Amino acid sequence: MQVGIVGLGIIGGSMAKSISARTAHAVRGFDLDNSVMEAALGCGAVEAPLTAEEIAACDLIFTALFPRATVEWAREHGELISPGATLIDLCGIKRAVHGELAAAAGRYGFTYIGGHPMAGREEGGFANAAADLFDGAFMILTPGEDAGGELLGELERFFAAIGFAGLTLTTPREHDRIIAYTSQLAHVVSSAYVKSPEALRRHGFSAGSFRDLTRVARLDPEMWSELMSGNADFLAAQVELLIGNLSEYLAALRGGDRARLQRLLKEGCEKKILAGGR
Amino acid sequence: MQVGIVGLGIIGGSMAKSISARTAHAVRGFDLDNSVMEAALGCGAVEAPLTAEEIAACDLIFTALFPRATVEWAREHGELISPGATLIDLCGIKRAVHGELAAAAGRYGFTYIGGHPMAGREEGGFANAAADLFDGAFMILTPGEDAGGELLGELERFFAAIGFAGLTLTTPREHDRIIAYTSQLAHVVSSAYVKSPEALRRHGFSAGSFRDLTRVARLDPEMWSELMSGNADFLAAQVELLIGNLSEYLAALRGGDRARLQRLLKEGCEKKILAGGR
Incomplete structure (x- = not known):
């Protein structure tokens, strides 16, 4: 089939590279940045530019843009999408x-499914896109009632072919609620964690803990502020919950209450073993 | 030389394994747990038990115990240590x-130096101790005035031989202040982070961020509560600072102020690039 990809950053670029490298599907792509288009065409990640005519010929279209740009793209190009085709946004x-x-x-007779690949990298852009970015990751989809079992079966095989471990089917609301915790909160905490003056004195005094707790502080502020602002209700609730939990450790420390501190740490340890994900 | 190691958990056990595997020094060891003693003697990490007579014959002694047990051991056994020998605790x-x-x-004429190897593992105990645990890590030392340049040079070569990347020389106070941030705060945050009810729903909705932010929630509550309680002043200050920083992100989210949120994220990103440690 013909696959169109709009936006060739780390996510769209990795989709293009993995589909071209690992499947027989033809990839058409578009990026506002001419140098990215040249690179994508030059390395074979994209066979040809995604023109208006090529949009109409696509069976499957991915948009890998910021949320507002995604909505704008759909407004401007929705009518070009072929009835029967599937559009998946990757916001x-x-x-x-x-x-x-x-x-x-x-309005235009195509199928829309929200998508979010559980993969990424601190350094973005097409230059950091890789055919193996999605290896072992989950692909979250938020199919509506128009997405039948046959289509979902096809998509499951498609995503497996480019490395994904499996699909997570959910609703937009549940996605946003859980992602606020598993991903967005992690970025807020990393960003806040690294702001202690001690961060600049940590050389020779740190190992894996500091590295892990601050890894995702390195992010694209423009993109993440748009993603977080668009999910502010769920994210704020998680930040507030974390501040509340941290305050319990603080009270135990300030009160010299070692038994309480030990109980708090034990509860966290038990929760981590239940939650898994080491 | 003869090296004595008191306490054969993950740290003392790894010291025994790496010294025996990588140097010509003779290792004597002691652990309260008989099965650990048998394992350490059986695998050759320890040549013989560290008896009272063997303590007197040691040129270098490590204690790898909890803080209070370290002090108790020194009270009971300090007089056995040979004048001219060096004692390094690894709390x-x-x-x-x-x-x-x-x-x-x-009192007894030996040299004492505080030590703290910047390495560890979620799973403790001799069974998880490894000869390569310290590869590429820093060894923090807090030498007093009685530790001359010659001894520090010898120790530098000794620690390099068992894999360390180098020495960090500091004072007990500076050590505790920076470690409160680089290590203890990370354990508090991981422990608090994993307590959200969403943690149990994260399967299929998470990737590296959740894993990294919660990795060290898995810890020994008895040991860590003693370490944190013994450093409560510095650690509480760091928890408070983090709560203050998190509150700024929360205010930006609650106020719908995307520009402020973007600025906060940008500052964190810049700080992370300066601090390094990816």
């Missing part, structure tokens, strides 16, 4: 785009 | 043990 939040994209799908 | 906090151990050193 990190789903409620912010779902209404408009589902409406466009209804 | 994760240094102010809590420094006074008593330095006093014992003065």
